Amino acid sequence: MNKLLYQVDDHPPLIMTVLLALQHMLAALGGIIAVPLVVGAVLKLPSDQMVALVNAALLGSGVVTFIQCKGVGPVGIRLPCVMGTSFAFVGAAISVGLEHGVPGILGSSLAASLVMIVGSFFMPQIRKLFPHSVTAVVVTMIGLSLVPVAIDWAAGGKAPGANYGAPMNLGIAVFVLVAVIALVQYGKGIFSAAAVVLGMFIGYLVCLGLGMVDFSSVHKAEIFALPQPLHYGLTFPLSGIVAMAIAYLVTMVETTGTFMALGGATQTKMRGKLLARGVLCDGLGSAFAAVLSSPPVSTFAQNVGVVSLTGVASRHVVALTGVLLALAGLFPVLGAVVVTIPQPVLGGAGLMMFAMIIAAGMQMLSKVEQNKRTGIIIAVSVGCGLAVTVRPELLSKLPAFVHEIFGSGITVGALMAVFLNLVLPERPVETGDEEDELVPQAMLTKELEVA
Template identity: 75%
Template sequence: MAPLLFKVEDRPPRLTTFLLALQHLLAALGGIIAVPLVIGGALKLPPDQVVALVNAALLGSGIVTIIQCKGVGPVGIRMPCVMGTSFAFVGAAISVGIEHGVAGILGSALAGSLVMILGSFFMPAIRKLFPHTVTSVVVTMIGLSLIPVAIDWAAGGHGSSRYGSPGNLAIAVTVLALVVAVVQWGKGMLSASAIVVGIAGGYLLCLALGLVDFTQFHQAPIIALPQPLHFGMSFPISGIVAMSIAFLVTIVESTGTFMALGAATQRPISGKCLSRGILCDGFGSAFAALVCSPPLSTFAQNVGVVSLTGVASRHVVALTGVMLLLAGLFPVLGALVVTIPQPVLGGAGLMMFAMIVSGGIQMLSTVRFTQRNTLIVAVSIGCGLAVTFRPELLSKLPAFVNEVFGSGITVGSLSAVILNLLLPGGKDEEQTADEGQHGGVGTTAGEAA
């Protein structure tokens, strides 16, 4: 496997660190902003309240990202993790918000975060449920589940009137080709900055074609001070139950993301590491509720950045946290990044997410494909893809089922864990599992250094 350009504890030069941190910001910012926009739109909130939610989401994501990367006592996994608002909570948030308003969402999230905080103490036992075969399936499913997101971006954004237009696809392909060229033929820092180079090239192309919309930039306030408890809080029992279920689902997804990150950074993830990471997710979501942000979780898409660039430094991603914090305090900065057209993000995103898939395939190649393991891999990926590609599959089932099994990552992960427990012969695979913990994700840009 190719060496990393920068390992987890490495501290790149300052300018290098800035450019590398900017890549993670570009990969995460759209997702962080999207959740409060979706919730605000569904609840028909006035514009000033939607802006308050967005600013709080950026601020909370930035602070918790720093803690996750740097660590504070037993809190924080101390790896390159970007935290952000999670779509896993959107369904619960909207259902609670329609009846109890934003105050009900925030209060339910604060109470529900206790599920994740308490769950963190059981992570050493949960870690044993993820031998190498299961982890390989989870990493692969994370990448496969993100591919449709990149495709929607490349096509111009889901619901756009120009979805799939030749112009959008041409821009996305141009960015993808530029990223591939920089990774393949660039050297050292240039190769590691392939995402920034690709997005910058696509952005300049869109500027020249008059496709950049600066409306949000002109409307964004220059500065926005934090407004803790701005919406107030209420604690409806139904909302707490819904959010608690969403937090249980997020424990599974975050565990998978941490395992994928361990493979990408070439650092095995122990049960103790998982405990610190999940504890930060839980405390981070509680803090987010206090500053009026939707709940947070670890972003899987940023694992793709690590995989593609070979930059695993947690100090780089901690600076991304600082950038997110500043974007929350100075919304005009975040609004400038949001002007990047979605096809540009799609071209880069397709490469990033496909790298996670590639890493999963690489890990699967080291699995001993007995009949038992073949069943685990085939059934789990099949079930995960069923939900990913046809989410309407669950539309006739109770809302509870949709809440728990609406994510392909969750379905694939749970299927793999359950089959691994039920099918006989699991102990015979322990040696393979131990060997597989040192597998990595994909070929990195460190190869070019």
């Protein structure tokens, strides 16, 4: 396992801490803003309500990120964990919103957050469902599921589009990717640790010179905006609560996998009690976000890539990221400046970060005991996860609740790995066939903790 530049409880120098915190913020900001924008656009909210939704999402994500990193009593995993609004809730939010409006979305989110809050008390039992073979699959699927996002960024948006895959977009993305690689490989100290943000800054300057930066969002943004708790009100439709509860169950599986990946990246033994604190913060944080008029929050997988790439595992760095996100919610003009970063710049850096998660997953897979049983678990789980990742239209003709549950490659891969791990027998084969001899589950779990 690679040596960390800064351990979980280390305090880097102030300037480096600020740069590293900004690095995490840049990796997460697009995802945080995207969810309220997508939901608001579908519900055709007026511009002032869209702005309020985005500001609430930034503020809520920042506060919950700070608590997750620093910890308050039994709440918070105390690892470098960025929280943000999750696309896992978009389908449920839109279906509820079309019938019951934003008050129905927020009320359903608040009520259904009990699923995650109660579920956190059973994390020691849930942890047993994630031995080394299963965890390796989940970590790998996190990276594989995020790479298409980086590719779309690099190409300049969503396909098909008039500018999708334009040579200029791809050239900028490759330039940023090369810059990040050079800084990681040859940079020293702060230049290596802050490679992502420095590479993006260089790419941003190039785009600025080419006239690719649009400042219209900055001109329209308010300088300061107070939070507006219960701005939309709350209603509690039963159908909405059920839909959100399913989304929370799916998110709990994804969050568990992300925490396991984070444990590997930070060299932390991911025990059941530690998972419980993190999931409890997710649940309580989503309840807080609903009161704040924000969509639910969950742990961002992409920021695990930042930790893996830079070797900076300090939770105090990411706690400052929480402060920066909260400030962006209170000062919308700050968030608007960050939004001006062209997508190809994000794509070049994102491809590097997400590929690092795949590399971490492959390293974990290489340590899994090689036999027929684990081979089936890995092959089928990754294959099914990739199926819905590269061909999301696969589920288009199935009922909406099926798409809600199985629309994420991370979730499908994780659920399939857990299921196969439970149902496939662990009986040893004939004596002498050492290649197929099975290792008890406890040994695999112990191996993960040692790693």
